[in-house]
Amino acid sequence: MYAIQALEMDPARSAQQILLCNYCQSEPLQSHCDLCRVDLCITCVGKHLADLSKTHNVVPYVQKIVSSKYPKCLNHSPKQCELYCDKCDVPVCSICISNEHNGHNVSDILKKIESKRSSLRTDLEELETRIFPRYEAIASDVQVEKTEAETDYEKLMKTADQQGELLHQEITSMVNQRKCDIEDIKVKHLAVLNQYSKEITQSIDKLQKTILDLRNILQSNDISLASAYVSRNAEFRRLPPKIQITSPTLSPLMINTETLYEMFGPLSTLSIAKRERGCIKKTPKAVSPPPLKPLLDEPLISATIDTEYRPSSVSCLSDEEVWICGNGKTMKLNNLKGEQLKTIQTKSGNTPRDIAVTHGGDLVYTDPETRSVNMVKNEQIKTLIRLHKWDPLYLCSASSDDILIAMLSDDRKQSKVVRYSGSTETQTIQFDDQGKPFYSAGDYKYISENRNLDICVADDGAEAVVVVNQSGKFRFRYTGYPSITKESFDLRGIATNSQGQILVADRHTFNHRIHIIDQDGQFLRYIENCGLVHPCGLCVDIRDDLFVSEYWSGKVKKIQYLKSLR
Structure with a gap:
């Protein structure tokens, strides 16, 4: 009823046009969130209000039309300002643009104000x-x-x-x-x-x-x-x-x-x-979604690399080159033919726990024995971070050029995720709004940042993928595809792609597969039945192809699981 009344009140819309919910795009809208500026059907109102990270003001859609009144012109009362002068940065009426604002670029005032409200x-x-x-x-x-x-x-x-x-x-x-x-x-x-x-x-x-x-x-x-x-x-x-x-x-x-x-x-x-303390970096903006790539019916293994040791973590330098670390003190850069292009030994001679490639193409790795995070630049190793009473475990490079590190306390009782800008700690994610810990005290916590800036952790001790937003607010917890018989979830590597999908390795004895879920935690499908053996580390290249390290077989496999648009 609200959608029909809204059509009658809005002359800019055809009487035959049905206004649809901004969320599901299938049901007629009935309500409007005045603060978030979205139109909702009756079903999606509850989902929208469930997001407690922000304040909402949901009203009947009719009130949206009523609340969208134009301001009165201060110079030409009672004219309304239906336009906005981009040059002078002020609301203007039709008389204004014919006089003092003649020749200036103007735009719709409601769109302009909405842009300002977004800012x-x-x-x-x-x-x-x-x-x-x-x-x-x-x-x-x-x-x-x-x-x-x-x-x-x-x-x-x-x-x-x-x-x-x-x-x-x-x-x-x-x-x-x-x-x-x-x-x-x-x-x-x-x-x-x-x-x-x-x-x-x-x-x-x-x-x-x-x-x-x-x-x-x-x-x-x-x-x-x-x-x-x-x-x-x-x-x-x-x-x-x-x-x-x-x-x-x-x-x-x-x-x-x-x-x-x-x-x-x-x-x-x-x-x-x-x-001087310096200046806080501006909050990075989420990247707009790329074209949708459908999932392949059957994943394809396009390359297999023999590493000559047991690889635990992988990180893509390009779609043809991947850094690998495992049960030795060296980190190796291999191409798809299995050729070793570079070999870097850790600064301490210890085995690295995890590796990641920064947006600048440099390699970073964690060394829990020395409680340090180190960067390899031009084949020279520099210690970026040295911790006290915490061991750095797994890490990833964030879109803001920050580094996200999952770490475990000395007494093995606490875990947390810390964001670093260079060597400066800028954010700690450990407890929810009720003071309960997000993460278990286990050793395996692979980490990745999603396209929407969510922070995703594959927490093996909790048998769950724990996802929080960029501010550290809880979003969801994925514990595996629901079934009649609950299967164990033996989590290892995690990666995210350009579609906002989350891929997590499940190396349980009877599984040997990759779970694919969307950015809201909904199960999409498995990558399985393609010869995977104990999948461990994961990374996704620029084409969204997946690299998987198999710890016990000593191989790294490249898998295409999305239909190519090229």
Whole structure:
């Protein structure tokens, strides 16, 4: 009924046209989410509201038409502004474009405002999920520094007292004088930290106000507010500089009654410096979907590589070259003929746990023995990251040029995924909104980033593929294709393709197959019955062909499972 009423109210649409749901594209629409700007049928409303990562405002579709009123022109009342001047960046009416905006490029105002609202939503998400948490972390660090400073100064005072006791009554006045010197420096030190803490708090207040203003704009139908909005995200991306303060030290000397004051020991001056923290990278945008490639009825093995050892991980350099690592201390670059093009030995001589190729074509690998992540560039190895109390296991290169690493704690009781930009930790994914861990404490956690920026982990200990979005919010958990008899799910490698599909290796004794699921966790089909033996590592090349390492057979196989569009 709502779709029919909407047609009657909207003269731009034919009375014979049926408006369909934006989600399923098959059922007549009845509702509209005002914040997400999507039209929904009655069935898809529930699915849309199930996404708790954002706020929704679902109304009958008729109210969408009513809420899409054009603003009144400020210069030519009561004319409505149905257009937008791209040059002047303001709403205009028909009279405006005939006068002061004559000859300017104009566009439909609703489309323009929707574009601005999309930018607002992007700014809000970046402020809430990336920038604001960093400011909170900085504020917390300042509080820790203040506590440490108090502790350091307490130690200085104790040192002064101990030296004073040795000198007894003769140097009582000197001890008091030196303590006064320390107290003066302490006041200056804490004054600097207090001022810095105040500045950080003021920045956080501004951030919170900006976030609140953005929320009010997004919840308001007042187009003029969105039109007048000017993004401050660039300002907030540049984090406050870090203050480096070197606390004074007290170095007691041997007591000499003739030069008591000098022998008490010099007190160094307070050193204060600022070091730039850098700028937070903008949130990467999801890539638009490529043309749909149907699945082949029967997968085809197009190449087989004999590795001469037991390969556990693979990563594509191109559609004809693949890096391989296994049960040795070397990483090998092979072509489809099985020829070794390069051989790189790990820096420590240990066996690498996992490898990945960056977007720049460099190789990175994890070394749990040294708790390090290393990069091979021009055949030179550089240590990027060295961890403390955590072992790096599996990793992947993200679309933003970041590195995602699955790691396990020393006590083998905790697991987490950490995002690094270069050598800087920028995100930790470990617990859900209820404080429960996402991942088991097992050793096998192959990881991949999907086309929509979801982070997918094949968690063998949990017998599940755990998927969270780029902000670390839970999306779904895939535990295998449902059947009458529940089969064990022995997970190893994971990969994603240009279609947003997730491929995961199942090397259970009776399975030897690859599961293919879509980006929402729905099972599509198996890759099986093509001679796979204990599939382990997976990677997908630029043509979406799949490379599979077979640990026990020592082979890497290239499989075509999608119909080619070329």
